[in-house]
Amino acid sequence: METKKLGGFDFWRQTLNSCQYVVAPMVDQSELAWRMLSRKYGAQLCYTPMFHSSVFARNAHYRRESMQTCPEDRPLIVQFCGNDPDIVLTAAKLAEDHCDAIDLNLGCPQMIARRGHYGAYLQDEWELLEKIISKCHAELKIPITCKIRVFESVEKTVQYAKMLEKAGCQLLTVHGRTREMKGKQTGIADWKHIKAIKEAVNIPVFANGNIQYLSDVKRCIEETGVEGVMSAEGNLHNPALFANIDPPIWQMCEEYLDLVEKYPCQLSYIRGHIFKILHHGLHLHPDIRDMVGVAKSVEPLRQAVQLMKERGLKEMEDGSIDPRDGIFGQLPLPYWYCQPYVRPSPEEAEENRKKRDLLTRPSTIEVLVAEKGLSKKKVKKRLRNPNKDFDGKKKVKFEICGNCNNIRGLKCNYNLCKGCCRKKTSQEVIDCEGHRIHFTTHPALEKRKHAGSAGSNSDRENNTPEDSCDVNSENPQVSDVTNDAELDMKMDSAQICEKLGLNDGLSNS
Numbered sequence: 001m002e003t004k005k006l007g008g009f010d011f012w013r014q015t016l017n018s019c020q021y022v023v024a025p026m027v028d029q030s031e032l033a034w035r036m037l038s039r040k041y042g043a044q045l046c047y048t049p050m051f052h053s054s055v056f057a058r059n060a061h062y063r064r065e066s067m068q069t070c071p072e073d074r075p076l077i078v079q080f081c082g083n084d085p086d087i088v089l090t091a092a093k094l095a096e097d098h099c100d101a102i103d104l105n106l107g108c109p110q111m112i113a114r115r116g117h118y119g120a121y122l123q124d125e126w127e128l129l130e131k132i133i134s135k136c137h138a139e140l141k142i143p144i145t146c147k148i149r150v151f152e153s154v155e156k157t158v159q160y161a162k163m164l165e166k167a168g169c170q171l172l173t174v175h176g177r178t179r180e181m182k183g184k185q186t187g188i189a190d191w192k193h194i195k196a197i198k199e200a201v202n203i204p205v206f207a208n209g210n211i212q213y214l215s216d217v218k219r220c221i222e223e224t225g226v227e228g229v230m231s232a233e234g235n236l237h238n239p240a241l242f243a244n245i246d247p248p249i250w251q252m253c254e255e256y257l258d259l260v261e262k263y264p265c266q267l268s269y270i271r272g273h274i275f276k277i278l279h280h281g282l283h284l285h286p287d288i289r290d291m292v293g294v295a296k297s298v299e300p301l302r303q304a305v306q307l308m309k310e311r312g313l314k315e316m317e318d319g320s321i322d323p324r325d326g327i328f329g330q331l332p333l334p335y336w337y338c339q340p341y342v343r344p345s346p347e348e349a350e351e352n353r354k355k356r357d358l359l360t361r362p363s364t365i366e367v368l369v370a371e372k373g374l375s376k377k378k379v380k381k382r383l384r385n386p387n388k389d390f391d392g393k394k395k396v397k398f399e400i401c402g403n404c405n406n407i408r409g410l411k412c413n414y415n416l417c418k419g420c421c422r423k424k425t426s427q428e429v430i431d432c433e434g435h436r437i438h439f440t441t442h443p444a445l446e447k448r449k450h451a452g453s454a455g456s457n458s459d460r461e462n463n464t465p466e467d468s469c470d471v472n473s474e475n476p477q478v479s480d481v482t483n484d485a486e487l488d489m490k491m492d493s494a495q496i497c498e499k500l501g502l503n504d505g506l507s508n509s
Contacts, residue, residue, distance in 0.1 A: 050105050083118050096141050138168070238277075248337060403420040
């Protein structure tokens with residue numbers, strides 16, 4: 001018997017268990033291992049990373065790599081981006097048996113979303129969005145949800161939310177920033193827009209933005225009235241945010257790396273998480289930052305985390321530094337505890353960069369910049385990779401072919417590239433051992449010659465010139481040369497015989 005598809009508040013209460021603590025969909029960062037770590041520390045609902053619906057629909061390898069889950073990974077919502085109703089539906093149908101809902105990404109503000117025509121760059125195309133959502137709502141076995149950004153106008157934002165609800169959206173996540181608020185211009189999310197949407201629609205609403213501590217979650221629910229709160233960057237810096245604890249950074253790294261062993265993922269995802277968790281400590285220990293940056297497997301990352309742990313424990317004991325004295329000002333907690341990263345304004349970011357240069361750049365960088373005349377970026381790259389050849393001294397320098405501009409064969413008898421060598425040897429009926437081109441000493445020819453020499457003298461004496469020179473006869477010499485030429489360059493048999501002194505025989509035949 002087919003179960004009834006739940007929607008709206010019934011879906012939130014029964015399927016999502018009235019969840020309030022939500023881990024956001026994060027490209028390359030909300031993979032299975034991270035979701036399981038977040039669930040361990042209080043997350044009640046997780047989203048997958050954003051998947052491209054067109055690639056997901058056509059590429060089985062992409063589906064296997066991206067759609068990783070396990071029985072404990074529920075409730076789970078899979079997020080797609082896309083701008084074609086049929087393709088989005090096809091991708092959603094392939095995922096609907098492995099999750100509890102499908103989410104349409106209407107909030108990505110990045111340039112890649114603009115080029116791909118998806119995410120927040122669809123928020124002005126209401127007719128298209130209505131087609132996508134209504135089609136998925138009508139044909140999927142599970143609910144369709146949406147994650148959006150707001151407009152500058154509260155009124156337009158409310159109309160936008162109502163349109164999505166009418167089209168069939170069963171749960172709405174609202175990021176309280178506009179499409180233009182990204183990178184250095186991120187700014188503060190506006191909860192007033194979220195509150196206005198919550199008061200205007202009749203479906204569950206999740207809030208997103210300005211969440212750094214559990215106290216922010218509770219305050220957001222009180223001020224906006226939403227059913228749940230989603231965290232992205234706050235969760236990346238402290239995966240135990242929803243448990244209201246600030247564990248040591250190395251503890252979270254070690255637990256995450258253990259989960260990676262159980263639920264493997266790409267190294268770039270793992271490195272990104274280690275960078276986020278160790279963020280404040282890496283500013284004070286730039287050598288560990290370099291270790292993380294050049295790690296080629298999980299083991300070097302474990303070594304970097306262990307080194308951070310040893311230094312942190314030592315500094316806890318001897319009090320050699322002020323643990324709250326971060327490069328960019330006073331930290332809320334000692335750097336060895338998980339804590340949020342407050343994104344600076346453009347002016348503050350430039351000032352912070354200068355401070356970081358003064359405090360963390362080794363003096364050798366300045367010396368190398370002066371001596372070699374390289375940029376600081378190139379010098380730092382050389383220091384991170386001391387064994388790499390940047391000057392090209394170790395590179396093999398190839399010589400040019402005598403007839404053309406291609407690289408010549410290193411072992412060619414005539415200092416030519418393979419193409420020119422093939423042409424020369426075929427025209428002159430000669431061999432090149434370097435390119436393994438044989439016209440006169442082919443192994444098969446030598447074998448036939450050897451077999452022919454074992455025959456009786458009387459047989460050879462009875463052979464007429466016509467028999468020995470007929471290209472269609474059983475004579476091994478002409479037969480093998482002709483076959484060899486046909487295989488290598490499709491030579492004319494008359495030309496071969498001319499080079500071997502067989503012209504008279506051919507003319508007689």
